[in-house]
Amino acid sequence: MFLVQVTRRNISNSVPVASSFGRWYRDFWQPAPANEPPYDHVTQIGDPVLRKKADPVPPEMAKSPEVQYLIKSMVNVMRKFSCVGLAAPQIGISLRILVMEFKEKLKDEYTSAEYKIKEMETLPLTVFINPELKVLNYEKKTFPEACQSVRGYSGEVARYSEVLLRGVDENGSEKELALKGWNARIAQHEMDHLDGIVYTDLMKRNTFTCTCWQAVNEKRGRVSIFFHKKMIN
Ligand SMILES: [Zn+2]
Numbered sequence: 338m339f340l341v342q343v344t345r346r347n348i349s350n351s352v353p354v355a356s357s358f359g360r361w362y363r364d365f366w367q368p369a370p371a372n373e374p375p376y377d378h379v380t381q382i383g384d385p386v387l388r389k390k391a392d393p394v395p396p397e398m399a400k401s402p403e404v405q406y407l408i409k410s411m412v413n414v415m416r417k418f419s420c421v422g423l424a425a426p427q428i429g430i431s432l433r434i435l436v437m438e439f440k441e442k443l444k445d446e447y448t449s450a451e452y453k454i455k456e457m458e459t460l461p462l463t464v465f466i467n468p469e470l471k472v473l474n475y476e477k478k479t480f481p482e483a484c485q486s487v488r489g490y491s492g493e494v495a496r497y498s499e500v501l502l503r504g505v506d507e508n509g510s511e512k513e514l515a516l517k518g519w520n521a522r523i524a525q526h527e528m529d530h531l532d533g534i535v536y537t538d539l540m541k542r543n544t545f546t547c548t549c550w551q552a553v554n555e556k557r558g559r560v561s562i563f564f565h566k567k568m569i570n
Contacts, residue, residue: 374429375410378565379418379485384429387486388533391424391431393467399509404434408464408507411436417566419443420485421460422523424530427486435527437463439520455480456498456518463514465504470528473515474499481544482526482536489562491548492540496522 380386398404407430415423415436422437439460444452451457456478476498483491499517502524506512516524526536537545547553552560
């Protein structure tokens with residue numbers, strides 16, 4: 338240890354090295370601590386956590402600091418990535434918890450025709466612990482759907498048009514919520530995550546689309562898909 342410290346001091350004090358080299362050298366001796374879930378990024382398809390059937394939260398744990406911390410992390414990540422729903426496995430925790438929120442300002446991302454045809458409507462922050470889903474209307478609607486765990490792509494998925502979610506909220510109280518249109522779609526998508534299902538399992542395969550394919554052509558392939566975002570709130 339002593340030798341390492343002396344060597345590092347010598348490098349940083351006596352040699353006029355570029356700071357990037359200094360950082361590289363420091364990191365070489367002090368590797369970053371392993372990243373443990375709950376993550377502040379979204380797990381990507383291929384991660385085994387997205388394929389496991391998530392475990393129920395023991396009812397007495399619903400109000401525990403651990404579960405409250407997990408819910409807070411899920412809400413932060415959902416808002417950071419501007420998504421409308423997130424399931425706990427998407428931040429690396431295999432528990433049956435989902436969060437949903439359709440903010441008013443998201444409306445600006447859609448044309449009014451699209452907003453109407455997809456039956457979108459705002460939804461206040463909604464938390465479900467151990468949710469169960471009941472279909473209220475078996476009529477199916479097909480629209481392109483995307484997932485932060487398959488970042489950069491979309492595909493058409495048929496979903497029931499009305500569902501009922503039943504479970505426990507963040508305060509440990511029994512709760513049920515009827516949802517239709519786009520919010521019913523979000524609920525079905527997040528429920529699937531709790532059973533290890535990703536929308537690519539259900540989509541019409543020939544509709545699978547890289548959402549930036551035009552930009553790839555326009556920018557001669559110089560396009561990146563990022564898997565991180567800075568916290569905005
Ligand atoms: Zn998803």
